[in-house]
Amino acid sequence: MVDQKRLVDNFFEIVSIDSLSFKEKKLVDYLARKLKGLGFSIKVDGAGAIIGGNTGNLIAHLPGNSDKPPIYFNCHLDTVEPGIGVEPVLKDGIIRAAGETVLGADDKAGIAAILEMAHIAVEGEDTHGPIDLVFTVAEETGLLGAKNLDWSLVTGEYGFVLDAAGLVGEIYTVAPWQNTISAVFRGRAAHAGVNPELGVSAVQAAARAIETMPLGRRDSETTANIGEIKGGRAPNIVPELAEIKGEARSLKLNKLDRQTDRMVQAINHGAKAFGAEVDVDVAREYDGYNLSSKKKVVVWASEAIKHIGLEPIYASTGGGSDTNVFNSRGAPTVNLGVGYIDPHTTNESISQDQLRLAAELAVAIALR
Ligand SMILES: [Zn+2]
The missing domain is CATH 3.30.70.360 (Alpha-Beta Plaits)
Known part of the structure; x- marks a missing residue:
């Protein structure tokens, strides 16, 4: 079960780590340490050297029941400016940045949800299949981390990106x-x-x-x-x-x-x-993508959404994300609502409830 306190504490820690595009190393080190402690194997690819950043993409792998198809989760590590020295504050159930910065819930709400899922997945080993966590750099500057990702390090056959503004329960199956x-x-x-x-x-x-x-x-x-x-x-x-x-x-x-x-x-x-x-x-x-609601990855996501008591909402977006790159590389991938609102502004926020639902959704996807 999702541990609300651990989830919010981790989210606060993650948004407090500066990670503007091309400068994500501190956050990579933090996640590598945490995930290693949970039993994931850790790799950092060579994308950083190609794009001029201080780190590559982080790929963490957790072995699992080989009867189940391997999946991967993705979030991007970088945030937009002004994003230095974020001070998260929880008031009336809503988390915002105290100062004149973005909160960085885009996409750190997704990262916190995935980390919570990782905690829960390692507690019950045979209920999940092999899981890759793909944390990409420099998404905000043109999907550069995803475009230069070393795919030989990723084994997942279906992808779940937690990087869409809007409510948990929304599944983005169409993008331009x-x-x-x-x-x-x-x-x-x-x-x-x-x-x-x-x-x-x-x-x-x-x-x-x-x-x-x-x-x-x-x-x-x-x-x-x-x-x-x-x-x-x-x-x-x-x-x-x-x-x-x-x-x-x-x-x-x-x-x-x-x-x-x-x-x-x-x-x-x-x-x-x-x-x-x-x-x-x-x-x-x-490249764009257009996944039918019958596609296995879409069915997988919608069943997980129902499992946590929500109704799936199929949506299309006018924006591009790492999901576009993953789909064009051949692994069917959906982008999922994580619950943050007003991304890329200093008004950005997320409710504690949406953050919990995002984590519950990640768990439902992984432990299906
Ligand atoms: Zn994002």
Whole structure:
């Protein structure tokens, strides 16, 4: 049974350990020590060296009954800024940060829930199958830990990510594909007052491109945005350089392709209209996923949710998470609501009740 005091104490300890992206080592050391003490074997992969962080991903393994399929749990270790010196406070059943920081319940509520599950799993060895705990670095900066995870260290065939805002009981089975679209417009500099006719304005070309581009919410499954623009040197110089960067997402890959094509077309037309050159780059940030409610991993999660007395709520998200990367690597994986609200803000909070339910859910998944 979940030990509420141990759970909350561990959560307080975990959020008090600074772990901004690329600086997760202290938290890795803490979890490695705790999990080793519980009988898990511990490995840290080489992702840190690849991405420039001070540690790699932590993979902890607990052997179990080999008649049951191996599973893995995942949470990310890093938090967003302002996230240094978090001081958690419990008041009226709600946990918040005392100062001007995020709480870091995203994703440390999930980590605390998994740690509580680990305590309970080791107490009754033959009731669970083999369990991997995969704690990833640098999720917040583009899923970098998951993208560089050493999969040879993971044996789980089904994955459960505890990293969704919203109530415990929500199962995210659908998430978008995402492309990043960048363009560099090259015009010709000229004196803006003496001979502007000799210049080609890269800024005007970029502006035309953006103006004619379909952006915002395109339909219920597709969104697009230009989020960065820079260019020009001074008011009296026709600008020779302008850069724009944006993204498109869709729950359907063919819609993402269509949306991306239209953005690239608008970029090329904008350049052409002013006689500028343009280099366009399209990069896939991550693949989406769409798991049917009959998929074994979804059934597994929903039965666990029912087991703790809740009704499963199937949900889709417009955001990407490590779940996207895991699904594209072939292990069917769901993302689960952990109960925190207002993540990435200094108002972030989680109730003690939701934290307990998150731990109960992890236990129900593992000991199924
Ligand atoms: Zn998160």
